[in-house]
Amino acid sequence: xxGVTQTPKxxxxxxxxSMTLQCAxxxxxxxxxxxxxxxxxxxxxxxxxxxxxxxxxxxxxxGYNVSRLNKREFSLxxxxxxxxxxxxxxxxxxxxxxxxxxxxxxxxxxTVL
Amino acid sequence: xxxxxQHNHHVILSExxxxxxxxxxxxxGTVNLxxxxxxxxxxxxxxxxxxxxxxxxxxxxxxxxxxxxxxxxFNLRKPSVQWSDTxxxxxxxxxxxxxxPLVFGKGTRLSVIA
Numbered sequence: 001x002x003g004v005t006q007t008p009k010x011x012x013x014x015x016x017x018s019m020t021l022q023c024a025x026x027x028x029x030x031x032x033x034x035x036x037x038x039x040x041x042x043x044x045x046x047x048x049x050x051x052x053x054x055x056x057x058x059x060x061x062x063g064y065n066v067s068r069l070n071k072r073e074f075s076l077x078x079x080x081x082x083x084x085x086x087x088x089x090x091x092x093x094x095x096x097x098x099x100x101x102x103x104x105x106x107x108x109x110x111t112v113l
Numbered sequence: 114x115x116x117x118x119q120h121n122h123h124v125i126l127s128e129x130x131x132x133x134x135x136x137x138x139x140x141x142g143t144v145n146l147x148x149x150x151x152x153x154x155x156x157x158x159x160x161x162x163x164x165x166x167x168x169x170x171x172x173x174x175x176x177x178x179x180x181x182x183x184x185x186x187f188n189l190r191k192p193s194v195q196w197s198d199t200x201x202x203x204x205x206x207x208x209x210x211x212x213x214p215l216v217f218g219k220g221t222r223l224s225v226i227a
């Protein structure tokens with residue numbers, strides 16, 4: 001089983017460019033999440049999808065959009081990248097929102113110049 | 114909104130020393146509590162969790178944590194650390210009912226030296 005798969009693993013963008021981070025899980029989980037990890041800041045929730053067809057903002061949603069394409073896939077889009085969005089992005093999933101254990105992907109390291 | 118405080122940013126220990134990492138959350142009520150670990154170059158993985166019952170929870174690799182409701186705390190402990198425990202440790206909490214998404218602390222980096 002692959003678990004949670006994120007692509008790409010590394011990306012360098014110029015300010016103003018757009019890109020989409022892809023995430024897919026094969027565990028039949030209902031809930032999916034996007035976090036960003038910055039030094040000294042821990043993990044901060046960007047957006048989440050408690051179930052297929054729903055999405056909600058997390059702590060730091062500005063500058064991002066998400067799409068829950070189907071039960072398996074949850075993408076994160078940066079419409080106009082800014083240097084402040086340089087970070088490591090983690091996708092995670094869980095069987096149910098909240099109470100269940102999160103399974104994380106390997107992370108996507110994004111640098112915005 | 115719920116928040117999580119981890120008191121130590123960076124802890125340096127010698128092998129065989131005992132470890133205690135502090136974690137406090139802000140809201141009372143019923144919560145789920147977690148510790149996750151991130152080894153160098155790897156993604157986060159669950160170390161242990163508390164939902165209900167015995168407040169002393171045992172996890173993988175000899176780690177344990179104690180939930181003290183009156184102190185809003187969920188401290189992580191290990192009696193004797195090994196070099197392989199070098200990692201970053203994150204405390205996380207979410208509220209029940211409602212099953213809100215996990216809120217993570219800022220993390221504690223543990224360096225174990227020989």
